[in-house]
Amino acid sequence: SAVISQKPSRDICQRGTSLTIQCQVDSQVTMMFWYRQQPGQSLTLIATANQGSEATYESGFVIDKFPISRPNLTFSTLTVSNMSPEDSSIYLCSARRGTGELFFGEGSRLTVL
Amino acid sequence: AQSVTQLGSHVSVSEGALVLLRCNYSSSVPPYLFWYVQYPNQGLQLLLKYTSAATLVKGINGFEAEFKKSETSFHLTKPSAHMSDAAEYFCAVSGPGNTPLVFGKGTRLSVIA
Numbered sequence: 001s002a003v004i005s006q007k008p009s010r011d012i013c014q015r016g017t018s019l020t021i022q023c024q025v026d027s028q029v030t031m032m033f034w035y036r037q038q039p040g041q042s043l044t045l046i047a048t049a050n051q052g053s054e055a056t057y058e059s060g061f062v063i064d065k066f067p068i069s070r071p072n073l074t075f076s077t078l079t080v081s082n083m084s085p086e087d088s089s090i091y092l093c094s095a096r097r098g099t100g101e102l103f104f105g106e107g108s109r110l111t112v113l
Numbered sequence: 114a115q116s117v118t119q120l121g122s123h124v125s126v127s128e129g130a131l132v133l134l135r136c137n138y139s140s141s142v143p144p145y146l147f148w149y150v151q152y153p154n155q156g157l158q159l160l161l162k163y164t165s166a167a168t169l170v171k172g173i174n175g176f177e178a179e180f181k182k183s184e185t186s187f188h189l190t191k192p193s194a195h196m197s198d199a200a201e202y203f204c205a206v207s208g209p210g211n212t213p214l215v216f217g218k219g220t221r222l223s224v225i226a
Contacts, residue, residue, distance in 0.1 A: 030211050031211040031213075033213050041218070041219075042203060042216045042217060042218045042219050043157075043203065043216040044216075045213050045214075045215070048213060092156060092157070096211055100145050100162060100164050100207075100209075101147060101159050101162050102147070102159075102205075102213075102214050103159070104149075104156040104157040104158075105156055106155060106156040107155075107156050109154075
């Protein structure tokens with residue numbers, strides 16, 4: 001299995017600011033994804049982080065709000081821009097190798113005041 | 114397109130009783146199916162996966178699931194519940210290859226002493 005480290009693990013932010021979440025995988029993976037888990041809800045895919053190119057966003061998510069970078073095979077960042085209280089969620093980085101399963105980080109719990 | 118339906122947002126069982134968590138899927142391609150568990154304030158941990166091999170899949174912590182194509186189901190079972198099994202359980206589906214997982218809404222399992 002892959003070990004995924006995310007930071008920060010939690011943060012409290014002010015409305016209108018931006019926060020960047022970092023995700024580091026301990027070995028090379030083919031795919032990296034970012035999910036959001038709102039309080040008491042399931043996981044919703046934000047985007048697929050593509051190495052060296054623009055991320056592929058799901059319906060309802062846009063690059064201006066959630067810019068994503070993936071400069072190499074083991075590292076990705078997600079920025080939550082111009083935050084509002086509705087952005088309060090757990091943001092989860094995940095990675096997939098050829099075996100099919102998705103490995104998850106512990107998540108970044110974001111509270112926006 | 115793929116989707117997952119988990120029947121029952123909350124299941125409560127007595128310690129030592131059978132655990133049955135239901136999952137039905139919809140997929141236009143042969144599916145890969147997964148069960149994940151999430152303990153409070155933690156990330157997701159893979160319990161088991163089906164990737165077109167044996168239809169009865171055994172996972173960690175005594176859980177198993179059976180893939181039934183005719184019923185489009187992948188229910189999770191455990192013969193005897195332990196208090197430590199109390200958590201949120203998510204069923205997920207994907208296509209073959211490096212496609213993202215689509216998650217169900219989750220089922221919260223409570224175990225009563």
